Amino acid sequence: MKVLSVSIHQFRNLTLPAPIAIPSAPLVAVLAPNASGKTNFLEALVVLLRGKSFRARNEECVGWGKDNFVVQGQVDYGHGSAGLMVAYNVLTKAVRITENSAPVSPVMFFGQYPLVVFLPEDAFLFSRGPVGRRNFLNTSLASNNNYLASVVQYHRALRQRNAALKHAKSSAEIGPWTDLLVEHARAVWSHRTLFTDYLASQVPAIYEALFREKLGLELMFVPGAANMESFRDLLDDSWKYEQRYRYTLYGPHRDDFEAKVDGRPVSAVLSRGQMRGLAVACKVAAFSFMKQLLGQDPLLLFDEVLSELDPDRQKSLLEYISASQIIMTCSHLPDEIRAKSETAIIDVRSFSQASY
Numbered sequence: 288m289k290v291l292s293v294s295i296h297q298f299r300n301l302t303l304p305a306p307i308a309i310p311s312a313p314l315v316a317v318l319a320p321n322a323s324g325k326t327n328f329l330e331a332l333v334v335l336l337r338g339k340s341f342r343a344r345n346e347e348c349v350g351w352g353k354d355n356f357v358v359q360g361q362v363d364y365g366h367g368s369a370g371l372m373v374a375y376n377v378l379t380k381a382v383r384i385t386e387n388s389a390p391v392s393p394v395m396f397f398g399q400y401p402l403v404v405f406l407p408e409d410a411f412l413f414s415r416g417p418v419g420r421r422n423f424l425n426t427s428l429a430s431n432n433n434y435l436a437s438v439v440q441y442h443r444a445l446r447q448r449n450a451a452l453k454h455a456k457s458s459a460e461i462g463p464w465t466d467l468l469v470e471h472a473r474a475v476w477s478h479r480t481l482f483t484d485y486l487a488s489q490v491p492a493i494y495e496a497l498f499r500e501k502l503g504l505e506l507m508f509v510p511g512a513a514n515m516e517s518f519r520d521l522l523d524d525s526w527k528y529e530q531r532y533r534y535t536l537y538g539p540h541r542d543d544f545e546a547k548v549d550g551r552p553v554s555a556v557l558s559r560g561q562m563r564g565l566a567v568a569c570k571v572a573a574f575s576f577m578k579q580l581l582g583q584d585p586l587l588l589f590d591e592v593l594s595e596l597d598p599d600r601q602k603s604l605l606e607y608i609s610a611s612q613i614i615m616t617c618s619h620l621p622d623e624i625r626a627k628s629e630t631a632i633i634d635v636r637s638f639s640q641a642s643y
Contacts, residue, residue, distance in 0.1 A: 288362065288363065288364045288365060288400060288401060288402070288583060288584060288585060288586045288611065288612070289309070289311075289362065289363045289586065289611055289612040290309045290332060290335070290336075290360055290361075290362050290586065290612065290614070291308065291309060291360070291361040291362060291363055291368065292307060292308045292309060292360055292361045293306065293307060293308050293309060293332065293335065293358070293359070293360040293447070294306035294307075294357075294358070294359040294360065294606055295328075295331050295356075295357075295638070296356060296357040296358070296564070297348060297349060297350040297355060297356045297357070298327065298330075298331045298334070298348055298349075298350065298356040298357075298358055299324070299325050299327040299330070299331075299348055299349075299356075299362070300324050300327060300350065300557075301324055301328060301331060301350075301635070301638055302349075302350070303638045304420075304638065306359070306360075307633075308601065308639075309612075309633075310631030311613070311631075311634070312628075312629050312630055312631035313610065313611065313612060313613060313629045314557075314605065314613050314615065314624075314630045314631070315328065315612065315613065315614045315615070315630075315631050315633060316615055316616075316617055316620050316624075316625075316630060316631070316632050316633070317615065317616040317617070317631075317633050317635055317636055318616075318617055318618070318620055318632050318633070319618065319634055319635045319636050320463045320636075323595060323616050323635055323636050324614035324635045324636075325590070325591075325617075325618075325635055326590050326616060327635075328616070328633075328635050329404075329588050329590050329614065329616055331358050332588060332614065333402070333404060333588065334348065334358050334373050335349070335358045335359070335360045335362075335371055335373055336362070336371070336399075336400040336402055336586070337396075337397055337400075337402075338373055338382065338384050338393045338396045338397055339382075339397070341392070341404060341406070341628075342406075343366065343380045345375040345382055346375070346377055346380070347609060348375070349375065349377055353377075354376065354377045354378055355374060355375060355376045356374070356375055357372065357373075357374045358372070358373050358374075358540055359372045359373075360372075361539060362400060364400055364583070365581075365582070367384055369387055370385075370386070370387050371384075371385070371386055371400075371490040372385045372419075380635055384396050386399075389585060392592065394435075394439060395435075397429055397435065398429030398430045398431070398435045398610075399430075400430075400586070401430040401577050401581055401583070401585035401586065402428075402585050402586040402587070402588060403427070403570050403573050403574045403577065403585050403586070403587050403588070404570075404588045404589075404590070405566070405567060405570045405588070405590060405592050407590060407591050407594070408625035409563075409566040409567075409570070410562050410563035410566055411562070412562075412565075412569065412597060413545075413546045413552070413553050413554055413562060413565065414553075414554040414564075415514070417541075417542070417543040417544075417603070418640055419504065420543060420544045421540075421542055421543070421544075421546060423544070423569070423573075424479055424483070424542070424544060425438060427482060427573040427576065427577065428478055428482055430577060430580070430585070431478060431580060433474070433478070434474075434475070434478040436474050436515070437471055437474035437478065438471075438475050438539075440467075440471045441468065441471035441472055441474075441475050441538075441539055441540075441562045442540070444464060444467040444468045444471055445468060445535055445538065445540060447464050447467075448461055448464035448465060448467075448468055448535055449533065449534055449535055451464050452529055452530065452533045452534065452535070453569065455530065457526075458523055458526040465519070465523075466519075467521050467618045468522070468535070468538060469518055469519045469522070472512075472515075472518060472538050472539050473515070475539045476510055476515050476539060476542075479508060479510075479539070479542060480508055480510075482576060483508035483544055484508070485572065485576050485613060486506050486544075486572050486573075486576075487505070487506040488508060489572045489575065489576075490506055490546075490565070490568045490569055490572050491503075491504040491506075493568040493571050493572055493607075494564060494565060494568040496603070496607060497564065497567065497568060497571070497600065497604055497607055498561075498564045498568075498600055498603070499599075499601050499603070500561075500564075502548050502557070502561070503548055503549055504546060504547070504553075504565070504570065505546070505547045505548070505550075506544070506545070506546050506547075507544075507545050507547075508542070508543075508544055509541070509542065509543040509544065509545055509595075510540055510542055511537055511538050511540060511541025511542045511543075512537045512538060512541075518537070518538070521537055522535075522537065525537065546565060553565060553607055560595060563595055564600075565633070567592065567604065571607070571608060573628065574587060574608070574610070583611075584610050584611040585610075586610075586611075586612055586614070587608065587610050587612070587613040587614070587615075588614050588615075589613065589614070589615040589616070590615075590616050591617060591618070592604070592615060593615070593617055593621075594617070594618075598621060598623070601621060601624070602623065611642075620632070
């Protein structure tokens with residue numbers, strides 16, 4: 288998938304006076320000094336393709352003192368091209384998404400255009416809580432319509448069951464919601480297990496190829512229930528505890544994904560640079576998984592991915608990935624990469640407002 292052009296109006300510190308064509312080169316470097324709006328540009332592309340930001344609520348993305356933002360663009364997604372628009376109005380608190388001028392549901396739009404995003408904070412993927420890892424699973428699988436439908440239905444059933452727990456006098460009273468929860472949980476687990484099994488088989492080799500270091504990595508899926516097959520029985524057995532806390536204690540909303548080296552958590556063994564490399568390897572593996580699943584390249588968005596890599600590892604990373612389009616922010620682009628014919632450069636300083 289490729290972004291062909293983009294127009295940005297009042298999105299954070301960015302306003303384009305006219306739409307710009309994204310160069311057709313496989314590697315597009317968004318080059319500018321720090322605090323120039325490089326990450327904001329990447330964020331605008333994610334909003335264009337997902338309908339929401341990866342780091343903030345829509346109202347926080349509106350330029351200072353403005354009452355709306357509009358991001359528009361043209362994309363090539365393998366089966367044709369589409370004109371997309373995402374607009375948010377502060378006064379009405381409404382987001383409007385259109386595809387070829389037709390309104391689109393934000394939920395169904397979210398996974399329509401596949402992409403993989405690496406952010407500097409992904410270096411903490413395995414050293415912070417499980418929320419970030421569940422988010423990684425969800426965003427990596429969102430382009431699978433069956434998974435997206437299953438996870439949406441699961442969380443809907445979870446909200447309904449939690450609401451029923453506040454008033455229920457017996458487990459039978461919440462039985463219908465429990466049945467729904469179990470049904471959708473099994474579908475979610477099926478997709479997550481398939482994806483994490485793929486990661487477990489690919490990430491160690493990808494890490495070794497990229498960073499020329501063999502770690503003995505083990506990656507494993509940790510479901511939010513001790514036994515997925517007997518999930519219904521577990522919910523029945525935990526009734527008295529759930530009644531006390533008025534909350535569903537087990538299920539995919541408690542899932543986790545662990546990485547270990549020689550049986551020890553990577554957060555206790557690896558350096559910060561190695562943790563960052565592991566996160567990069569996971570993102571590259573997610574790219575490969577999505578490519579196999581969808582039959583087309585997802586868009587790769589890298590925010591300062593080169594900043595803590597030595598020149599050899601920078602070269603290894605960019606040579607390892609074969610993608611239709613990589614858009615990468617950086618404050619400095621090595622001369623060897625800059626000189627390549629397949630590299631194009633965008634300087635965001637021409638359409639950012641430094642005073643923001």
